[in-house]
Amino acid sequence: MMCGITGTPGTGKSTAADELARRGHTVVHITDIAQPYVLGRDPERDTQVIDTDRMVDEFVPFDGFIEGHFAHLLPCDRMVVMRLRPDELAARLRARGYEQDKIRENRDAEALDVCLIETVEQFSPNQVFELDTTGKSPVVCADLIEQFYLGEIPASFGSIDWSSYAEGSL
Ligand SMILES: Nc1ncnc2c1ncn2[C@@H]1O[C@H](COP(=O)(O)OP(=O)(O)OP(=O)(O)O)[C@@H](O)[C@H]1O
Known part of the structure; x- marks a missing residue:
C-alpha cells in the first residue's frame, strides 16, 4: 500500500511525513528522487522544471508514504491532500522569504483547490482524503494521515471553500 501526500507548498507535507518516518513508516520525499529528472530552471516561476513523464515511468511503487507536490502523478493506492487556510x-x-508573486500564486492555488482538483482527476473518490491542517499540529496531522492509511477513517473531500481568499491583497 503506497499513500501519496500532496498539497500546495507550505501546507506541511514534509513536516508530517518526517513525523510518519519517526513512527517507523517508510517515507520517500520526491525532492530526494527528483534530481535525475531536472531539465532546467524556470526563471519566471523560480522553480525547477522536472521531466515528470520520465519520473512517473521509472518510478517503482513501495509500501509507505511518498511525499511531494507531484505525488498525485504517481501510482498511489491512497492520496492525502494537505490543505491550509x-x-x-x-x-x-512570507516567513520562508518567498517573493510576493510566489506567495500570491501559491495562496491563490490553495484558495482555488488546484491540488485537490488535480488529485480527484487522477483517483477515485474512495482513495482521496483532504486534510485541513489549519490549527492542527504536525503530530495531529500525522495521526490523521496514519489513520487514513490504515483504513481507520474514510476517504473524504470537498467540504472546504476558500474561494473568497483568492486574488485578495496580501
Ligand atoms: N502543522 C503545522 N503547524 C504549524 N507549522 C507547521 C505545520 N506543519 C509545517 N509547519 C511549518 O510550515 C513550514 C512549511 O512546512 P513544510 O516544509 O513541511 O511544508 P511542505 O508542504 O512540505 O512545503 P514544500 O512543498 O515547499 O516542501 C515549515 O516552517 C514548518 O515548520
Missing part, C-alpha cells in the same frame, strides 16, 4: 499559508511562505 490561504491566509495562514501566505504567512508561512
Whole structure:
C-alpha cells in the first residue's frame, strides 16, 4: 500500500511525513528522487522544471508514504491532500522569504483547490482524503494521515471553500 501526500507548498507535507518516518513508516520525499529528472530552471516561476513523464515511468511503487507536490502523478493506492487556510499559508511562505508573486500564486492555488482538483482527476473518490491542517499540529496531522492509511477513517473531500481568499491583497 503506497499513500501519496500532496498539497500546495507550505501546507506541511514534509513536516508530517518526517513525523510518519519517526513512527517507523517508510517515507520517500520526491525532492530526494527528483534530481535525475531536472531539465532546467524556470526563471519566471523560480522553480525547477522536472521531466515528470520520465519520473512517473521509472518510478517503482513501495509500501509507505511518498511525499511531494507531484505525488498525485504517481501510482498511489491512497492520496492525502494537505490543505491550509490561504491566509495562514501566505504567512508561512512570507516567513520562508518567498517573493510576493510566489506567495500570491501559491495562496491563490490553495484558495482555488488546484491540488485537490488535480488529485480527484487522477483517483477515485474512495482513495482521496483532504486534510485541513489549519490549527492542527504536525503530530495531529500525522495521526490523521496514519489513520487514513490504515483504513481507520474514510476517504473524504470537498467540504472546504476558500474561494473568497483568492486574488485578495496580501
Ligand atoms: N502543522 C503545522 N503547524 C504549524 N507549522 C507547521 C505545520 N506543519 C509545517 N509547519 C511549518 O510550515 C513550514 C512549511 O512546512 P513544510 O516544509 O513541511 O511544508 P511542505 O508542504 O512540505 O512545503 P514544500 O512543498 O515547499 O516542501 C515549515 O516552517 C514548518 O515548520
